[in-house]
Amino acid sequence: GQNIDQPTEMTATEGAIVQINCTYQTSGFNGLFWYQQHAGEAPTFLSYNVLDGLEEKGRFSSFLSRSKGYSYLLLKELQMKDSASYLCALSGNYQLIWGAGTKLIIKP
């Protein structure tokens, strides 16, 4: 199977740092995606990790450890506009396998 687990909801404060975790159980995949989805809108691409390690892109970073079945998305200097759901997805065989998403609430 390819169970993917993410926390349902997280709350953080504007200006702070938050880490959203994604754990999975799978026999193989090409890479791991993170997407952002604002309420009522479509998911949009944030990052894609193929190799183990940290990929940094501005305020957002994504980490993958294949041996541990674990990824995280790190958001720094949180802004109110970062309030959204964050979806992780495994890539392989034409498709993406999606986690249920983590709703991130940012408080002033």
Place this chain on the structure above:
Amino acid sequence: DVKVTQSSRYLVKRTGEKVFLECVQDMDHENMFWYRQDPGLGLRLIYFSYDVKMKEKGDIPEGYSVSREKKERFSLILESASTNQTSMYLCASSPPDRRSYEQYFGPGTRLTVT
């Protein structure tokens, strides 16, 4: 820029009606997908297609069918709409990049069946 468009943002239909949701992409992508998204359940794959006239069932195909007569267009059909098909429907496409299969989404159609 990849553009994926869906025929309607909001749709209200009656129980038993036949419903067509249209999706068009302009980037010559081979792969196209239909998902529904419900609170707490995430994205669930209904059907996908990796070529014209090809279709594969996803995780929840019951009550739905699809059509892909042209590469750029992928239609989702609800043969007889029911209230439990009230949901957000998202179409996506992806290029034949076997390294990633990154998906590009349309804006979504929020369907209400009454």
